Amino acid sequence: MECIFGIDVSKATANVAVLVDETFIKEFKITSDVPGYQTLEDELNSFTEPQIIFESTGIYSRSLRAYLQRSNWQYTEINPLRSKIDMASFRHDKTDALDARGLALAMKKHHYKPTYQQAPVYSELHDLERTYQDYNDDVVRAKNRLHKALQLTFPELEHVLSKQDGGLYWHLVQRFAHPDFVLEYGVSELADQILDATPKNMGVQRALKIADKLLNLAERCAASVSSNAHAVRAVVYLAQEAERLDGLKNEIIDEMTQLSQGLDEVKYLLSFPGIGIKTVMCLIGELGDIRRFHSANAINRYIGIDLIRYESGDHVMKSGISKRGNAYARKILYRTIMNIVSTARYNPSNISNYYQNKKRSSSTKRTKMITIGAMSRLIRTLYHLVINNDYFDPKKSLAG
Missing domain, CATH: 3.30.420.10 (Ribonuclease H-like superfamily/Ribonuclease H)
Known part of the structure; x- marks a missing residue:
């Protein structure tokens, strides 16, 4: 029955x-x-x-x-x-x-x-990863609002460092939200302020270089508001919020790392050049136990990069990916390819070689298509490592 x-x-x-x-x-x-x-x-x-x-x-x-x-x-x-x-x-x-x-x-x-x-740990990692993504979205919103507010108070401040991101930048914004706050000091005094503001060790020479640049930017700035305007307070708040949320993101990754200590696949995924602990935690959080998939192609379908084709009479559409499934995992893997390519000069792999060879023989308009192809190959490689409990071997990879 x-x-x-x-x-x-x-x-x-x-x-x-x-x-x-x-x-x-x-x-x-x-x-x-x-x-x-x-x-x-x-x-x-x-x-x-x-x-x-x-x-x-x-x-x-x-x-x-x-x-x-x-x-x-x-x-x-x-x-x-x-x-x-x-x-x-x-x-x-x-x-x-x-x-x-x-x-x-x-x-x-x-x-x-x-x-x-799956083991319960994968569900917990999934929930943590989704919280991480929520914090990431909040950071992006805070940074966009910070950019908008700075246009009123001190737009040139965005050029003081190479990136508008990280603890030092946000601390500088909080201390010098208006050019008047910079012009109160000389270069050496500003350097002391910068050394005090950075959460990391910094040499005196670099601090002096940043201070000199900051002073020049302040002298050029024609602020839209006075130093006691509401917009200045808004800039300080938004810089604090961006820093706070970024700290919460790091705490989530630390918690996920601690929680996943018993998972063997972590060390195999980390062995691939260009993939760090943050990427591994996010991938496991979204994919779960990779062993539950019967093939690498099943993972492709799960994240929506499987190819689809449409024909009707004489009309044939260009093949593309389905975009069904886990969009978070798709975004994480897309960024992972960019990381792998950026580290290829020192740590080449079969994935970076594929990407670079395709880029050399194709127009720049096909960048997204090439990246999707690289994602599929990366999934196949990572799936092999996890299923076979194996570390990535660059010699075998490049020989193949």
Whole structure:
């Protein structure tokens, strides 16, 4: 006797349809809480080895997944796009009750394998990584607002350092939000202020060089507001906020690094030139246990860089990537390629060689396409390292 529980998860409830052989013998609704899951538990225990299927619905399905894992039930968590395709032949109307039935019928027809259950650490890393991304978005917003406010108080200040980023820059902005605050000092006094402001060790000569440049910029500036204007206070606040958020980002990475100490794949991923601990933490946070994918191509589909092709009659569209799936992971991998290429001069690899060779033989308009190709090759390499518990060997890589 084959028993299938199709569960359609919504915000606070879930519809359950129980299919035994060819007949739906029971349909009921549960709440996504302890009493609701106890009802589901009782129903599951009344059958021998029931199959369970539900759609992945983001945060709403997390509660059901956690309950099933705690109770040691095997389940199939299916991608909504996959379920929509597989249920299309027998679903005409759409209601929660019909969706629960449809999921059970899809399981009976396609016999999906149980979902690979990752260790709890991967879920925690995922949550931390998403918080990291939220902080990153907040930093970008704070920096954009800081740039806007500086245009009123001291726009030239953005040229004092090579980057408008980091602790030293934000400390200088907080201390010298208006040129009048700079013109109060001579070069040597400014150098002392700079040495005091930097969170890192700095030589006196570099401090004097920055001080001289800062003084020249202040003398040239024609500020739009006075030194006691609200815009000056806004600049100070936004610089403090950017620094605070950047500190929170670093704390998240430190926490993720501590949490992942027992994961062997970390050392294998770190062995690839151009990939640092921050990238590794973000990748694991988004991809989870890489061993759960049956192939590197499955990871490509998961992050949406699998190629799609469209033909209709005489019309043929240019092939492109699907852009379905995990956009965060796609963005992280895109930036990873840029890091790998930037370090290629000292640490070449098969990925940097591929990118540079393609760039030399192609126009600059194809940069994004080349990068996507490099991402696919990087995924294949990293997947190989993790699956085989192997470190990256540059000699083998470049020889191939």
